Every structure is written in structure tokens, then in C-alpha cells.
Amino acid sequence: MGRSPCCDKNGLKKGPWTQEEDMKLIQYIQIHGPANWRNLPKNAGLQRCGKSCRLRWTNYLRPDIKRGRFSFEEEETIIQLHSVLGNKWSAIAARLPGRTDNEIKNYWNTHIRKRLLRMGIDPVTHAPRLDFLDLSSLLNSPQLNLSSLLHLQNLLNPEALRLSMNLMSANNNQNSDILLQSLQQNQSPVFLPNQFENIIHNQQIPPNFQIQNTNPMQENMGQFSTNSSSLIFQENLAPNTINNNLSKYGYGISDQMRNDLSENSSFQSMNSSCSNNFSFDSVLSTPLSSSPPPMNSDSAFINGSIEEEFCSDLFKFEIPESLNFDDFM
DNA sequence: AAACAGTGCAACCGCTCTGAC
DNA sequence: TGTCAGAGCGGTTGCACTGTT
Structure with missing residues (x-):
């Protein structure tokens, strides 16, 4: 008996979210709050997996999300926190208001990690290599x-x-x-x-x-x-x-x-x-x-x-x- | 202008962990 | 103690955009 899947994947939509889907999700959460993700898609009229709804909300739709480029201060903070916390992106995100763990992870992998490597610094240990x-x-x-x-x-x-x-x-x-x-x-x-x-x-x-x-x-x-x-x-x-x-x-x-x-x-x-x-x-x-x-x-x-x-x-x-x-x- | 390669990022997948029951 | 939902993570994919040839 393994764990039951979080949703029935048959017939559920994948890929980029449409504006209409976003509005449905936002309106539902504004009324009922972000809870019971398994039942949320059905109740909100979304053909999405509950996990997909949760990720969409936490990584993109949340009202306190800050969009746009990372500032120098944010970048410095990420590097310093990563040197202490490692790949605990959620812990890092908790100290960067408006930034999500996924966003920080992506930014780390596409920007910071490459630059540290160019500087001869191991991005894992933060030690010079x-x-x-x-x-x-x-x-x-x-x-x-x-x-x-x-x-x-x-x-x-x-x-x-x-x-x-x-x-x-x-x-x-x-x-x-x-x-x-x-x-x-x-x-x-x-x-x-x-x-x-x-x-x-x-x-x-x-x-x-x-x-x-x-x-x-x-x-x-x-x-x-x-x-x-x-x-x-x-x-x-x-x-x-x-x-x-x-x-x-x-x-x-x-x-x-x-x-x-x-x-x-x-x-x-x-x-x-x-x-x-x-x-x-x-x-x-x-x-x-x-x-x-x-x-x-x-x-x-x-x-x-x-x-x-x-x-x-x-x-x-x-x-x-x-x-x-x-x-x- | 078109083809191609490189890049950035949202989103997904599969798995583990945690806490509630 | 076992089950479950939610959360978190690493890795990956797909697509749009940009730069180069």
C-alpha cells in the first residue's frame, strides 16, 4: 500500500497557467484561504493537480511576492545565507521577504553559482577551489x-x-x-x-x-x-x-x-x-x-x-x- | 532576414521529511 | 505505530527571449 497520489492525473491540465486559471485560484483562496490543496482544484473549478495549485500560489500568485531582478543586497544575502544554510532554499527565502524558494533556487543555479565558479569558488562549500x-x-x-x-x-x-x-x-x-x-x-x-x-x-x-x-x-x-x-x-x-x-x-x-x-x-x-x-x-x-x-x-x-x-x-x-x-x- | 545556440525562468516530477491524527 | 496531507528539495523540462553567425 503506497501512498495514494495527490490527485488523479488523468484529465488534469499541465503546463503554463492561464489568466483565467490564476483568477479562479486567487478568488477561491481569497474566500477560503490556502488550505486543503487536494480538494481545492475541484472546489475552485480548476482542472489542475492540488500540488500544482499550491506551487502556483506559493511561487507566483501570493500577494506578497516580489517580482523583478534581485538587488545586490538580496544577492549578497543569498550568498551569505547559503554559506550557512546550504541548499535550504525555504530557509533562505524566509529571510528574503517577497522571494520564493523556487525563485531563489533558480537564481542561484543560473546566476550566482556560475559567477562563483568563475571566481574559483566552490558554490557548495563557498571555499576557494x-x-x-x-x-x-x-x-x-x-x-x-x-x-x-x-x-x-x-x-x-x-x-x-x-x-x-x-x-x-x-x-x-x-x-x-x-x-x-x-x-x-x-x-x-x-x-x-x-x-x-x-x-x-x-x-x-x-x-x-x-x-x-x-x-x-x-x-x-x-x-x-x-x-x-x-x-x-x-x-x-x-x-x-x-x-x-x-x-x-x-x-x-x-x-x-x-x-x-x-x-x-x-x-x-x-x-x-x-x-x-x-x-x-x-x-x-x-x-x-x-x-x-x-x-x-x-x-x-x-x-x-x-x-x-x-x-x-x-x-x-x-x-x-x-x-x-x-x-x- | 533566417537559422541557430545560449540563457533565463516558470513549472513539473519524484522523492523525502514532518507533523497531525 | 501507521497513514496521510502538506511542505520542501534536487533535478529536469519546455518555452520564450536574446545574441550570434
């Missing part, structure tokens, strides 16, 4: 050093990283031996956040280390789960360190932009007890525009209900208006 980028150009970059390779360990599959290390070894990079040895022994070296900072600043590496994932939201995200950014943006890191790492890990920050950031922008580390829950990925993956709104992610949360699990104001990042982002779009 160097396998989307040109590895050879990275290896030839004068900025490639030990700390950046430590993050490559998180972003590349082991074989790709081994190849990278071999190439660096050929370039007489003595530090690479340490990392290569660790990889060959398949160790899971561990280090603490303050040690990580030492690495960033002093290029020193403990004998055995591991980048610890401090973001619980990303612990279950498979092979790309180790989150570099949650470590990169620990509270005590200097802005220039952050700026340098922006470009190291695939965000395409040019030298000009990095200089502008160093000179004119400010990362404000906020004292917060929820820093471990914050993922900077959402901010990083936020699309840049020629006239960006304030990068304070507070604007992303309509009702504030998510703030308990997502520290939205850990950092405030101000981008000077004179900065030209066209190169990065």
Missing part, C-alpha cells in the same frame, strides 16, 4: 611560499599538491621538504591558532602541524571541508596579512587592489565570543561591484534569528569607493 583555477600560474607566482602551500593542502587533492611540492623542490625551496615529508608520511600534523599566526608572520613551521577546522558549519563538507579562511581571519591577524591571503587563495586580488586595501580599507576585528562559528567565506564570496554597499553582513538578516549560529559582525570591511572592481567580475 584552486582546481578551478590555473595551477601553473599559481606555481609560477612569486607570492607562492610555504604558508600558501599549507593552504593548498586543504584545497587540492593530495596528488596535485604532491606535484606542486615536487615542482617547488626543484626550485630549491628548502621549506618544502618539511611539508613534503609530512605529506609522504600521510600525517595529520596539528598546530594551534597562535602557531598558525607564527607561520603567517614568520614563515616558521612546527615539526608536526595541522590546520584545524574551527568552523563547525563546515566540518561535514567532505574533502573540501577544511576551512582555511576561518583560520586566516583569526582575530589577531593584521589587515595586510588578510589582504595578502585574499590573493593567495584564489580570490584574484590584484597587486593594485591589495595596495588599495592596505592603504584605504580597514578590517575591524570585533571582540566576539562566537568567532569560531563565523565563516569568512561568505564575505569573501560576496560579489564585488563598482559601487558596493557597506560590507556589513548585518543587512543579511531580516529577523535576526540566525545570529545565534552565525556571527555576522565579526569583521567590518570597508572598501574605498575609488577602488575599481571591474577586473574581478
Whole structure:
């Protein structure tokens, strides 16, 4: 005994809704309210499946539906919420007044997802994916050093990283031996956040280390789960360190932009007890525009209900208006 | 101008999950 | 505990529109 179908599909109309059907549905719901979808088509005189009526109402006819293009703020909100909630489109839609889950899903798949991929960002994990980028150009970059390779360990599959290390070894990079040895022994070296900072600043590496994932939201995200950014943006890191790492890990920050950031922008580390829950990925993956709104992610949360699990104001990042982002779009 | 390819989006399908009964 | 309706999700389809050749 399986579940009975929601409707008898024989003789029921499919495809685009006509204006007359819409009017029937609207008038019926205005009188009786949106309930008992199974019986609604019959009572409303519609040759439609109840589920089709429900979807038509919730995705198109509802009076509070907002039509038209997504604003920058809405897009930013979607990206940030998706970095926390994943593909829970209804949960995302609940925080975007007037937008439906289906609309957001479509917009994600047709616009945002493609742009994130072009930016070298995994749209699933919101982590930079160097396998989307040109590895050879990275290896030839004068900025490639030990700390950046430590993050490559998180972003590349082991074989790709081994190849990278071999190439660096050929370039007489003595530090690479340490990392290569660790990889060959398949160790899971561990280090603490303050040690990580030492690495960033002093290029020193403990004998055995591991980048610890401090973001619980990303612990279950498979092979790309180790989150570099949650470590990169620990509270005590200097802005220039952050700026340098922006470009190291695939965000395409040019030298000009990095200089502008160093000179004119400010990362404000906020004292917060929820820093471990914050993922900077959402901010990083936020699309840049020629006239960006304030990068304070507070604007992303309509009702504030998510703030308990997502520290939205850990950092405030101000981008000077004179900065030209066209190169990065 | 016509043919074709690419894109965006509404709508659908099949399935799972959840809560009420 | 099982059944059912509603809700939600991922994936897909079909069509209109737009850009390119």
C-alpha cells in the first residue's frame, strides 16, 4: 500500500497557467484561504493537480511576492545565507521577504553559482577551489611560499599538491621538504591558532602541524571541508596579512587592489565570543561591484534569528569607493 | 532576414521529511 | 505505530527571449 497520489492525473491540465486559471485560484483562496490543496482544484473549478495549485500560489500568485531582478543586497544575502544554510532554499527565502524558494533556487543555479565558479569558488562549500583555477600560474607566482602551500593542502587533492611540492623542490625551496615529508608520511600534523599566526608572520613551521577546522558549519563538507579562511581571519591577524591571503587563495586580488586595501580599507576585528562559528567565506564570496554597499553582513538578516549560529559582525570591511572592481567580475 | 545556440525562468516530477491524527 | 496531507528539495523540462553567425 503506497501512498495514494495527490490527485488523479488523468484529465488534469499541465503546463503554463492561464489568466483565467490564476483568477479562479486567487478568488477561491481569497474566500477560503490556502488550505486543503487536494480538494481545492475541484472546489475552485480548476482542472489542475492540488500540488500544482499550491506551487502556483506559493511561487507566483501570493500577494506578497516580489517580482523583478534581485538587488545586490538580496544577492549578497543569498550568498551569505547559503554559506550557512546550504541548499535550504525555504530557509533562505524566509529571510528574503517577497522571494520564493523556487525563485531563489533558480537564481542561484543560473546566476550566482556560475559567477562563483568563475571566481574559483566552490558554490557548495563557498571555499576557494584552486582546481578551478590555473595551477601553473599559481606555481609560477612569486607570492607562492610555504604558508600558501599549507593552504593548498586543504584545497587540492593530495596528488596535485604532491606535484606542486615536487615542482617547488626543484626550485630549491628548502621549506618544502618539511611539508613534503609530512605529506609522504600521510600525517595529520596539528598546530594551534597562535602557531598558525607564527607561520603567517614568520614563515616558521612546527615539526608536526595541522590546520584545524574551527568552523563547525563546515566540518561535514567532505574533502573540501577544511576551512582555511576561518583560520586566516583569526582575530589577531593584521589587515595586510588578510589582504595578502585574499590573493593567495584564489580570490584574484590584484597587486593594485591589495595596495588599495592596505592603504584605504580597514578590517575591524570585533571582540566576539562566537568567532569560531563565523565563516569568512561568505564575505569573501560576496560579489564585488563598482559601487558596493557597506560590507556589513548585518543587512543579511531580516529577523535576526540566525545570529545565534552565525556571527555576522565579526569583521567590518570597508572598501574605498575609488577602488575599481571591474577586473574581478 | 533566417537559422541557430545560449540563457533565463516558470513549472513539473519524484522523492523525502514532518507533523497531525 | 501507521497513514496521510502538506511542505520542501534536487533535478529536469519546455518555452520564450536574446545574441550570434
